[in-house]
Amino acid sequence: MKADLVDDTVLWQRFRTGDTIAFDQLVQRYYQTLFRYGIRLDADDEYVKDCIQDVFVELWQRRNTVNETEFVKFYLLKSLRRRIFRGRAKWGSNWEALEENYFFEVEFSIEAQLITQEVSRDQVQQLEALLNKLSRRQKEVIFLKFYQNLTHEQIAEVMSLNRQSVYNILHEALQKLRTTWQGDMAFFLALLDVVTAHS
Template structure:
């Protein structure tokens, strides 16, 4: 695969929009694992997230010539995936309310390659306890922490992706950090961003 490491996001995106399959491959390989992890923070339903990611990348490929510009590909993908997931959940909820079968939202027990990679990266005791504590947070707090500290987005980007105002994001994060400090301080497991 061609290396785009010296290109800016805007240049890669414009190459992709101009028809470069190599740029498309690069975008997919560069962002798919993190995008999938983010999707699981939005909704704990592996098949739903996989379907939404597939639909997103097919849509991008089919409509690339008409896509708008961006200078932050990860932000663009996160926002697009979140919108697709919420629409899919809403559709399934409506179907359920009409008496149709609703897909179980519990994660599957079989580990995927992404899960194995994440488990390997978080094998230390500190990371294990941190992830357990983050997972126990309410969904909006968990999502905000993921976007800010694990995906390195800033507050305005996080607010835009979540559809909240910046003050609400600050409040969600403040409450989440207070909760995490209480849960992790007893075992001296505070990560740098909580100290």
């Protein structure tokens, strides 16, 4: 098991016993991750921040009843996604319609270290443009798979899909990218891996 997962597991166990320091560490560790995901689901950054706060407040209130987990990030991403869509539904929007028509955009922060790894700005911009031509669900699956390193099963849980649907969405997205990418596909996948690791 990776060290960060062990750390998460220990923090989670301590948080469940009422340890406020462990809870604060979880908030600090995952706030930006949740914000980066949430802002792709809903462009209203204040609403996303409110939803993140609600997730953590509810988590603290339910600390005695939440289950143990080795995958804290997965648990939090799933909770935030549900909170964002259900919150909008309470304001009169149709929850199912929101799930079909939500905003999702992929942006890469191009850092100097990427250029030193023989990845040009043009290549990163080409990748970003191609990814943003995918459907919302395809972009979200790619984001969760490559940015957040979730398994197919975890992605299915987060997005309320079955595992086969996740596999199909990812397969279709990669097929679409394969037909439009100008260059070697192995390089494309390596580029995607490098860029998402630094975003």
